[in-house]
Each structure stands twice: as C-alpha cells, then as structure tokens.
Amino acid sequence: MIEIYHLYKQYGSESEGTALKDISLVIDRGEFVFIVGPSGAGKSTLMKLFMREIVPTRGSIKIFGRDITKLKNRQVPFLRRNIGMVFQDFRLLSDRNIFDNVAFALQVIGTPKREIRKRVPTVLEMVGLKDKALKKPDELSGGEQQRVSVARALVNRPAVLMADEPTGNLDPQTSAGIMDLFHEINIRGTTVIVATHAKEQVDRMQKRVVILEGGCLVSDQERGVYSNAY
Amino acid sequence: MHIRSLLYFFGEALKSILRNGWMSLASIAVVAITLLILGSFMVLNRNVNEITQHIKEDIQIVLYVEDEAPEEVQLELQQKLVAHPEMQEVRFVSKSEAMERLIDRLGDQAHLVEYYMNEESNPLRHSYELRTRVPEDVPQVAQELETYAGVDYVDYGSGVVEPLFQFTGVVRWVGFLFMGGLALTAVFLISHTIRLTVYIRRKEIMIMKYVGATEWFIRWPFIFEGLILGFVGSLIPLFIIQQGYQSAVMWMQENIYFISMLHPEAVMDDLVKTLIPLGMILGVLGSGISVRRFLKV
Numbered sequence: 001m002i003e004i005y006h007l008y009k010q011y012g013s014e015s016e017g018t019a020l021k022d023i024s025l026v027i028d029r030g031e032f033v034f035i036v037g038p039s040g041a042g043k044s045t046l047m048k049l050f051m052r053e054i055v056p057t058r059g060s061i062k063i064f065g066r067d068i069t070k071l072k073n074r075q076v077p078f079l080r081r082n083i084g085m086v087f088q089d090f091r092l093l094s095d096r097n098i099f100d101n102v103a104f105a106l107q108v109i110g111t112p113k114r115e116i117r118k119r120v121p122t123v124l125e126m127v128g129l130k131d132k133a134l135k136k137p138d139e140l141s142g143g144e145q146q147r148v149s150v151a152r153a154l155v156n157r158p159a160v161l162m163a164d165e166p167t168g169n170l171d172p173q174t175s176a177g178i179m180d181l182f183h184e185i186n187i188r189g190t191t192v193i194v195a196t197h198a199k200e201q202v203d204r205m206q207k208r209v210v211i212l213e214g215g216c217l218v219s220d221q222e223r224g225v226y227s228n229a230y
Numbered sequence: 231m232h233i234r235s236l237l238y239f240f241g242e243a244l245k246s247i248l249r250n251g252w253m254s255l256a257s258i259a260v261v262a263i264t265l266l267i268l269g270s271f272m273v274l275n276r277n278v279n280e281i282t283q284h285i286k287e288d289i290q291i292v293l294y295v296e297d298e299a300p301e302e303v304q305l306e307l308q309q310k311l312v313a314h315p316e317m318q319e320v321r322f323v324s325k326s327e328a329m330e331r332l333i334d335r336l337g338d339q340a341h342l343v344e345y346y347m348n349e350e351s352n353p354l355r356h357s358y359e360l361r362t363r364v365p366e367d368v369p370q371v372a373q374e375l376e377t378y379a380g381v382d383y384v385d386y387g388s389g390v391v392e393p394l395f396q397f398t399g400v401v402r403w404v405g406f407l408f409m410g411g412l413a414l415t416a417v418f419l420i421s422h423t424i425r426l427t428v429y430i431r432r433k434e435i436m437i438m439k440y441v442g443a444t445e446w447f448i449r450w451p452f453i454f455e456g457l458i459l460g461f462v463g464s465l466i467p468l469f470i471i472q473q474g475y476q477s478a479v480m481w482m483q484e485n486i487y488f489i490s491m492l493h494p495e496a497v498m499d500d501l502v503k504t505l506i507p508l509g510m511i512l513g514v515l516g517s518g519i520s521v522r523r524f525l526k527v
Contacts, residue, residue, distance in 0.1 A: 085441075109443060
C-alpha cells in the first residue's frame with residue numbers, strides 16, 4: 001500500500017543537515033505501524049511526505065501504487081481524501097460543535113447533506129462521543145478532543161489513518177485509550193501509521209515498530225518495542 | 231458548479247461576513263470610500279467632457295473667398311471643400327447673406343450700414359462656414375485651406391482653440407491616471423482587510439487542505455465574500471452620489487444656469503453600470519490575492 005524507496009529529504013542547504021537519509025520501507029494494507037524516535041529523528045518529515053505536504057529531495061513514495069512525488073498540485077486533494085490525519089494539537093474549530101467539526105471534513109469534499117447526517121453519528125459512536133455531538137470542543141477533555149479529531153479523520157472512510165504525536169498532549173491513561181481506539185480502527189481494516197515517542201504505549205501495543213534516528217532508519221521490527229532500543 | 235456547492239459557498243461567505251462583523255464593515259467602508267471618490271470624479275469628468283464637447287462642436291473654420299477670384303476658381307474651391315475627407319459640414323454664406331446677418335446683429339443701428347446694403351457697394355465677402363469631423367483637426371485643416379486658390383484668408387479662432395484642446399486633453403489624462411490610481415489603492419486596501427479575515431480562518435483553511443478540499447473549494451467562499459462586500463460597498467456611494475448630484479444640478483440650474491449639467495438619470499445609469507461591477511471586481515481581486523498566500527499547505 002505504501003512503498004518508499006531510497007528516500008532523501010533535505011531542507012535548505014546541505015550544511016543545514018539532512019532530515020531523512022536513504023529510507024526504504026514497505027507498509028502493507030491493514031498494517032499497524034509505529035514510527036518512533038527522538039525529536040528531530042525525521043518522524044514528522046516522513047508524515048509530511050506521506051501527505052504530500054512536502055516533496056522529497058530524492059527517492060520515490062508510492063501510495064496505492066502511485067508515485068505521489070509526481071502528483072500535480074491539483075491532484076493532491078484527492079490523495080488526501082484517502083488518508084485520514086490526526087495531529088498532536090487536535091486542530092478542531094472552536095466555534096463549531098463536535099458534530100459540525102466532524103461533518104466539516106465531508107462538507108468540504110462536497111458530500112451530500114443526507115450522507116453527512118448518516119455518517120457523522122456512526123463515526124461519533126465509534127469513538128465513544130455520540131452523546132457529546134452538540135458540545136463545543138472546549139467543553140471536552142483533551143482525550144475527548146483527540147477522539148473528535150480521530151472521528152474527523154475517519155468519517156471519509158480513508159484507507160490509511162496517520163497520526164503525528166497523537167498523545168503528545170495527553171496523560172498516560174488517556175493516551176492508552178486513544179491507542180486502543182487506533183487498534184480498534186485497525187482491526188476494522190484501516191491501515192494505521194502512528195508517529196510517536198510515547199515508549200510505554202508503543203511497548204504495550206506490540207505492533208510493528210520502525211525506529212528513526214538522525215534521519216536514518218535504524219530498526220524495523222514486527223511486534224517490536226521501543227524501550228529496549230535505548 | 232453544483233447548486234449545492236453554490237449554496238454552501240454563499241452561506242459560508244455570509245457566515246464569515248457576519249462572524250467578522252467589524253472587519254466586514256471595514257472592507258465595505260474601504261470599497262465605499264474608494265468608489266465614492268472614484269464615482270464623484272467620474273461624474274465631474276463626464277460633465278467637464280460634456281461642456282468641452284459643446285464648446286468643441288461650436289468651433290468652426292470661416293474661409294473668406296477672394297473678391298476678385300474668377301468664377302471657375304470659386305467653383306473649383308467649392309468642389310475641393312465638399313470633397314475634403316476631413317470636412318463634415320460645408321456651408322456657403324454669400325456676401326448678401328453676410329450683410330443680412332450684420333443688419334440683424336446691429337438691430338436699431340442698422341441704418342449705419344444702409345449705404346453698403348446693395349450688391350455693388352457691399353464690402354463683405356463670400357465665405358464658407360466649415361466644420362471638421364474631428365474638432366482637434368481644425369488648426370491643421372485651416373492651414374491647408376489657406377493654400378487653396380481663391381482663398382482670401384481663413385479664420386478659426388486660433389490662439390483660443392489650441393489651449394482649449396490642450397486643457398481638455400490634460401483633464402482627460404489626469405482623470406484616467408487618478409481613477410487608475412484609486413482603483414489600485416482600493417485593491418490594495420481590500421486585499422489587506424480581507425487578508426485579516428482570511429488570517430482569522432487560517433486554521434479552517436489548513437484543516438480543509440488536510441481533509442482533501444480542492445483549492446477552488448477553499449477559494450470560492452472567499453471570492454463570494456469579496457463579491458458581497460464589493461457589491462454592498464458600491465451601493466453606498468451610488469446612493470450618496472445620486473443625492474449629491476441631484477442637489478448639485480438643481481443648484482446649478484438656479485444659480486449658474488448657463489452651464490448645463492448632464493441629466494441625473496443619464497449620469498446615474500452609467501454610474502450604476504460602472505460602480506457595481508467595479509466594486510465586485512475589487513472585492514474579488516482583494517480576496518483572491520489574500521487567499522492565495524494561505525493555500526500553500
């Protein structure tokens with residue numbers, strides 16, 4: 001589903017350092033992959049490359065069999081409709097209620113209202129927030145806000161869900177709840193890629209772990225752990 | 231564009247206008263003030279043009295025929311004048327008609343020229359009153375006519391005509407420059423005002439980009455917003471100018487009656503056709519420029 005070959009990314013001049021060096025990685029449909037590593041390891045750069053927010057300096061990224069580095073700018077939105085994205089800071093719109101925040105992702109791709117009314121409650125139920133649909137984001141806890149952001153990423157039924165430090169702003173217990181939610185989503189067939197440095201969560205989940213360090217891929221283990229690597 | 235999307239864009243634009251009430255008012259004010267100045271200047275310019283056009287149309291060349299010129303020379307002269315490509319109107323004034331006009335003008339004092347009234351003693355000359363197609367060509371044509379055989383001399387009010395043409399030329403160019411400058415200023419100001427509303431909504435735009443909204447889908451609500459702000463902004467100066475111009479026309483009629491101003495309806499008709507589309511174009515340009523910057527996610 002996602003194939004990366006000899007990927008390099010360099011910001012600015014060579015002296016400023018290379019964000020990613022010669023990364024090759026294949027992620028199959030239905031996998032759950034943690035991308036871990038200390039700050040500055042290149043996790044976020046990799047996520048941005050997947051979303052085609054930036055383009056690599058060298059190498060190729062194939063998603064759904066297509067080299068996304070060769071996409072034209074106007075084709076990018078259609079790639080993103082197949083990738084749900086969750087951020088550390090939730091990125092919810094504070095002036096709208098939870099229902100509208102989730103519905104927003106469907107509205108802006110032109111989904112009919114009837115369909116929106118059907119899909120949003122279903123996805124809110126899945127993340128356990130069905131009865132909070134009319135609340136505003138600031139009336140919710142951090143964990144609940146992150147669940148809203150997961151619901152928004154999922155409502156369009158993407159093939160891949162990507163999360164960049166999704167538990168960075170949450171306490172351990174709430175983090176565990178979010179990770180369990182990702183696991184549940186993965187069981188239903190969605191490929192899940194989580195960039196994080198939450199060691200205890202990674203170790204607990206027993207999933208594939210890809211470790212980046214200084215822009216290089218240093219380890220790729222099935223049912224791996226993060227803690228032992230350091 | 232799908233009707234559902236159209237309604238969505240329009241609704242989003244309205245919501246945004248209401249949500250950023252003060253900012254929207256500021257944008258409307260900018261459009262209104264700019265168009266008020268622009269519109270007033272247009273009205274002034276049109277009236278000045280109208281008055282100078284009247285003056286220009288009155289400019290004519292008077293060509294006096296040499297008294298001793300033989301008849302065939304006079305006939306050839308007439309043919310040449312009529313066939314002249316720049317000539318719009320050629321009117322022959324015989325010496326007896328010229329005398330009648332003089333008597334008319336003298337009124338009570340007509341007896342002063344009594345002696346000159348008969349054909350032999352009439353000292354006046356046959357002449358031609360000529361109008362060119364383009365009033366600005368008068369000096370040049372007059373010079374050419376002086377070289378024709380049978381011509382005594384040519385008069386066209388030289389010394390008055392040239393400065394008049396210079397003046398109207400300057401008025402026109404200054405008008406164009408001024409209006410162009412104002413339009414640019416308006417785009418600049420509106421783009422800055424709308425940029426603030428775009429900036430307030432940058433998070434929304436970013437989310438839209440991440441969930442796969444196309445650039446045009448993001449752009450349209452802002453374009454509609456600019457369109458609405460521009461439209462509302464153009465109605466205000468139209469109303470003010472209409473009221474102001476009507477009063478001005480009435481005042482002129484009462485006080486300076488010899489200068490006739492254009493009819494308010496004619497002026498407003500043109501102004502509506504210009505200011506409303508212009509306001510909308512300014513609004514769209516302003517919002518278009520602003521939103522471009524935030525689309526790069």
